[in-house]
Amino acid sequence: MSIGKMKINFIYFVLWLILSSTLNFAGTIVIAHRGGASMAPENTRSAWQKAIEVKADYIELDIQLSSDDSLMIMHDDTINRTTNGSGLLSSFTYHQLREFDAGSWFGSEFVGEKIPTFSEALKTAKESENKIGIVAEIKTSNSKAVSKVVKMIQDFEMQSKVIISSFNFYQLTEVKSLDSTIQVQLFATASTSYLDQIDAIGGEWIGSDGTPTSFILNYAHEKNISFNSWTINSSDVMKSLIGLGVDAITTDFPKTLIAIGDTTPPSDVVLNNAEVIETSIKFSWQPATDEQSGIMGYKIFRSETSDSEKYLTQVDTISNFEDQTLIENKTFYYKIKAVNNAGIESQNFSNEIYAKTDFDITKPRLLYCTSNIDTSKIYLEFSEPIKKESAENASNFSINNIEVLGAELSKDLKTIILNTQGLTDSLYELNINNISDNASNPNTIVNLITTLRNETKTKNLVAAYTLDSFEPNDNDSIIFDNSGNENNGNVKNGVKISNGILGNGLEFDGVDDFVQFSASPTFDINGSEVTISVWTKLEYLPNEMTANFGPLFDSESDQYVLYEDKNNNELRFKVSTSVSAERPGIPGSALTKNEWINVTGVYNGSNAKIYLNGILKDTHNLTGMLKTGQTAMLGKSGTTGTPSYFKGKIDQVQIFSKALTDIEILNLFENIKREAFYIPLGVSENHSKPNNFYLRQNYPNPFNSFTTISYFLPSKSNVQLKIYDVLGRSSIILVNKIELEGNHSIHFNSDEYLLSSGVYFIQLKCDNYLQTIKMVLLQ
DSSP, X not given: OOHHHHHHHHHHHHHHHHHHHHTXXXXXXXXXXXXXXXXXXXXXXXXXXHHHHTTOSEEXXXXXXXXXXXXXXXXXXXXXXXXXXXXXXXXXXXXXXXXXXXXXXXXXXXXXXXXOBHXXXXXXXXXXXXXXXXXXXXXXXXXXXXXXXXXXXXXXXXXXXXXXXXXXXXXXXXXXXXXXXXXXXXXXXXXXXXXXXHHHTTOOEEEESSOOOHHHHHHHHHTTOEEEEOOOOOHHHHHHHHHHTOSEEEEXXXXXXXXXXXXXXXXXXXXXXXXXXXXXXXXXXXXXXXXXXXXXXXXXXXXXXXXXXXXXXXXXXXXEEEEEXXXXXXXXXXXXXXXXXXXXXXXXXXXXXXXXOOOOOXXXXXXXXXXXXXXXXXXXXXXXXXXXXXXXXXXXXXXXXXXXXXXXXXXXXXXXXXXXXXXXXXXXXXXXXXXXBSSSSOOEEEEEEEEEEOOOOOTTEEEEXXXXXXXXXXXXXXXXXXXXXXXXXXXXXXXXXXXXXXXXEEEEESSSOEEEEOOOTTTSOOSSOEEEEEEEEESSOGGGOSSSEEEXXXXXXXXXXXXXXXXXXXXXXXXXXXXXXXXXXXXXXXXXXXXXXXXXXXXXXXEEEEEETTEEEEEEEOOSOBOSOOOEEESBOOSSSSOOBOEEXXXXXXXXXXXXXXXXXXXXXXXXXXXXXXXXXXXXXXXXXXXXXXXXXXXXXXXXXXXXXXXXXXXXXXXXEEEEOTTOOEEXXXXXXXXXXXXXXXXXXXXXXXXXXXXXXXXXXXXXXXXXXXXXXXX
C-alpha cells in the first residue's frame, strides 16, 4: 500500500470517528438509498431533504448524462418509471428534462418535483446543517461522465464528502487518476479478488448486496477497505449486519436504521386540561422530543382510579385525543408516554388529568346509507352505537316496493345491515323508525326518510365478497360469492368476523387461518384483462413483518395476486401472463397500518398497474394472455413449502374480467360509503319538516358522462340549478322554475353538453339560499 493511501485512510478514519460519535451507532454509517426512497420520490431534492432531516450520514444518488452533457440524477436510463414522460434520459436536453414531473408518481404533495442535477445535490449537501455526504454512483457509460463528475466535485471543494461508486472498475480507476483524494467504491460480489483490485488502485470501499463472512470483512479491513451492505430494508437484517461489523448500510429507510441504535428515551410529556362533551373527553399535550430517532407516537393510559395506569390505545404524532367513552356520569384519569422510533418510551408518565363524563342527550345521526356488492343488502351507519333491540327489529324499516327480510347489527355496533328481497337500478326511499342509542335515557330517532340510489355492478364480475358473515358447512364455514359465479370460499382455522370498512369483514391472525377457493372456469379468466380490488387494514407495514410475505388475495401459481413484500417493502400486485410476469408495487412509506385502505391491481394487456385509494402508484409494461390454473386464497401465500399468512383485516373483495378505468377505480374508493341524505319527520324531532335547503354531492363523483344531482327544498321555492366551469362561466342551466318542497334529483349527461374533462361547479340558488359544490368529469 502506498504512503499516500495510508495518509488518506488515516484522515478518513479520524473523520469517521467524529461522525460516528454524533450521528452513528456501533460505527455503522447510514446511507440513504436514492436519498431515502421510502420517504419521498427517489433521487429528488425532496428525498435529500428528508435524509438530512432524519440525520443520515450520506445521500446515495445515481448520475446519468443528458444529450447536452448535463449531469442529471436518475437511477434508470429511461425517465419512464419516475416521471410523467417516457424515453431515454440521454436523448433529452437539460431544459427538456426539467419540464418533466418527477414527483407526482410518489404522492400528490410532490407534484412538480424536478429531475435534479448533480450540482444541486452538491450544493444541498454542502449547505446542510449536518454537512451530509454523498455517495454518487455513475450509471452512464458515457466516456465524458467521470471527468465531469470529478471536476464538479472539485469545483465545490467536496472531495472529502463524496464517495464515487460504480459497477465499472475502469471508471473508478479513472477517478483515482484524476484525483486520488476522492474516495471510490466498487459495487461487486464480496470476494478477495475484487478486494485486491480495489486495493491496487488505492480504493476505499466495496459495496455488496450479499451477506459478508467474517473472513471477507477481516480481509477488507486489513486492507483498510470499508464494507457497505446494500440495499437493506429489513430491521432484522440491519441488526445482523451491524453485529457482523459492516462499516455502512445503504437503505431506503434511514430512519429505521438510525432508530435501531437509539438507546435513549424521548422526553416526558405534559398533559393539558380536559374538555367534556357529553360522554366524550377531549385533551391535548405538549409534544415530546427525541433528538436521535424522533417521536413515533404516544401511548395513552386511562383508569377509573387515580395513579392506576391502564393502557388504552396508541396514537401517532398528533398532540390531541378524543376519548369517546360512551359511558355516562363516570370519572376517568389519564396519563400518557411518548414512544420514539426505536420503540423506547418516556422514562416517566406525564402528569395526570381527570374528567367526569356527562349524560348522553344527543340522538344518533345517520351518516351513510349504502348498497354495494350485494344488491340484497343495505348498510346504514350511524354516529354512535345503536341499541341492539331497535337495530334488529326489521319492522323499523320500510322501502318502497321492497320487502325488508331482516336486520342485523354489525360488529362495530354502529352499522345496521338490512337484508332485502333485492334492489334494482333505481332510486329508493327508505323509512327508518324508532332507532335508539344506548344512553341511560335512550335518545330515539322516531322517524326519518333517506334516499338510496342503487347501481348494480355485476358486469364482468368474476367474484365478489361482502364478507359480512359466513355459513357453517360440515367442518368448515363458507363465504358466499355475490357475483353469481359460485366462487364460494371455505374458511379455515378460525378466521374471525370483525368490523369491516362496510358492515363486517374478516380478521386474520397471521398464524394459520385463511380462506380457500376452488379452481373454476371463471377464476381462469382466459384473456388479457383483470382487475382485483381489496379493502384491507394492515397490522404491519411490509418491512415490519416477521415473514417475507403478507398475502391478501394470493395463490400458489400467482396468476393475479395482491400481497405485502417484506424485503422490497412494498404492497404488490403480481400478474403472470404467457409472456412474463410483473410486480408493480406501493412503497411502504405510502401505506398506513390500522386504517382501512383500498388496493386495486389492474392488467389491461399492455400494463400492470397498482392503485392505492383510487390513485395510480406504479405501472410496469407487460403483454400476453393471463395464465390459467388460479387456485386463490385470502390470507395465505401458497400450498407448498412454508406458506406465509396475513395478519390484519380484509373486506369488500372484487375481481373483474376487465381492466377497470381510472375513474371506475376511483369510484371503488370514493363510493364505498354514500353520505345519507335524509329528512327527519317525527313530532318528537321538534319539527315536522327540515328547515334547511340542501345540495347533496353528486353521485358518482368523479364521473364519466353520467351523474345524479340531488337536492332538498324545505318549502316551495324558486329554484335555479346551474353548472359553472372553473372560470366561473355559467354554461348550463339545469333548473329554472318554482318547485315544491321535498327531494329532487337531476340525471345529468355531460355528453349532451359536449363537456370536456375537468373541474366544474354545481350551484343551487333558492330565494335567498345559495350553495355550491365541486364535481369532476373524467372522460
